[in-house]
Amino acid sequence: MIKAEKVKISQLALILLIVIPGGKYLSLPSYMYSISGRDSWLSFLLLFVLDFVCFLFTLWAINLNRRGLSLNEILTQTLSPVGSKIIFAVFTVFFLLRVTVLLLGCVDLFSSTFVINTNWLAYIIPIALLVAVSLVQGVRNVARLTEMLFVFVMLALLSIIFLSLRSADFSNLRPFLDEGFKPVLEGSLDGSFWFADSVFLLFFLEKVEAPKKKDNVLLCVMLLIGILVTMALVVLYVALFGNASGINGIAITKVSQFNISNNSYGRLDWLSISIWMCSIFIKIIVLSFCAYSAIVWTVGYKKEKFNWWVFLSMVVPVIALPLFFEMETFIFNQVSKGFVKYILIVVQYVLPICLPFLTKAACAKGGREKKTSGAGRVKGEAV
Known part of the structure; x- marks a missing residue:
């Protein structure tokens, strides 16, 4: 596969912090x-609570993985x-x-912020090359x-939030639950596709050493900071736009427009958005690494060397499909609101919750096999 490198827990924690709001x-x-x-922020909150629970189970599995097994070996x-190949095929999708x-969201962001029309191929090919270089160089x-x-990304986000606070009308958030809790649950279910970001940790199981207590705390703190920053902007978005929140499109550009009411800031919104977009590119690289690993484990590719055919098998559909189909509409209607989300929930939420038990079983099984093979060697030597 790719370079077998170890990643520090502190580095993994920062990736988690960047990926959550990205x-x-x-x-x-x-x-x-x-x-x-107006209760959409509650839907976000419910999903983040579920994400945190799944993250705790994932962290438990990491602590149990004393033998340094990969997700492929465990499954x-x-x-x-x-069974493992079926799961990795779902992960790939x-x-x-x-x-x-x-x-697609980045293209809309470019078009609404920097240029009127963004050419898809001119935009996507450099990013594909960036992903390829990142995968070759290693995680x-x-x-x-x-x-x-990460410092610049977080400062950019915080500047967007704090410079927009004075224009917010938090009465737009009230009344709470005026239509009951059902719309909140529907929003959580239909929005689940965009969450479970910590699932990428499953593909780093063999790349991290067993964390210490302080490492576990660090990972939890970084996840909570990412959730807090995300929730702050979601609440701020509704407070700024009220009933128009459902038709405003790209949230970050709309909120950042309130940063330019004072000319002394210049076009600080452009600077903040440009820096914040680094988090999206990092997230794309991390998710691409996970997709690459899932494909490798699905097809059973054994070599450590980077495989360009595997890379092309995941890049070509991503580039080509939006040229011929309305992929954003498909994702919203068939994945988010359709039946596909129920299939994806298996790898997003069910697998992380089950992973500690699977990890414990795999480590115990490996230990028994090692003990048995060792006993066999001793017996053979005695004969």
Whole structure:
């Protein structure tokens, strides 16, 4: 596969911090408002609570994985080779759809902020090359890049939030639950596709050492900070636009427009958005790494060397499908609101919750096999 590199827990925590809010300020707030109304922030909150629970189970699995098994080894030993390949095939679809929707959202962001029309191929090909270079160089380089950029990304987000606060009317959030709790639940269910970001940790199981107590705390804190920052902008978005929140499109551009009411700031909104977009590119690279790994484990490719055919098998559909189909409409109608989300929920939420038990079983099974083979060698030597 790709370089077998170890990633520090501190680096993994920063990636988690960047990935959580990355991409959630595009069309998602407007989409969630169209379902849950002014209580859309509650739908976000419910999903984040579920995400945090799944993250805790994932963290439990990481702590149990004393043998440094990969996700492929764990699933193969516990669910059979066929079962593991089915799960990785679903993972492949999930990650490629997530990458596609991020790229489409970025095109809309470019068109609404910097240029009127953004050529899809001229935009996507450089990003594909960036992903290829990142995969060849290894995930450790992505981790180092995150270390360099996370301060600037968070400052950009915080500047957008704080400079817009004075224009917010928080009465737009009331009355709470005026249509009951059903729209909130519907919003959470239909918006689940955009969440479960910590699932990428499953593809780093063999790349991290068993975390210490302080490492577990660090991961939890970074996740909670990412959730807090995301929730702040979601609440601010509804407070700024009220009933118009469902028709405003890209949330980050609309909120950042309130940053330019004072000329002394100049076009600080452009600067903030440009820096914030680094988080989306990092998220695209991380999800692409997960998709690459899922394809490799699905087809059974054994070599450590980077495989360009595997890379092309995931890049070509992402580039070509939006040229011929309305992929954004498909994702909203068939994935988010349709039956596809129920299939994806298996890898988003069910698998992380089951993973500690699967990891424990796989480690125990491996330990028994090692003990048995060792006993066999001793017996053979005695004869």
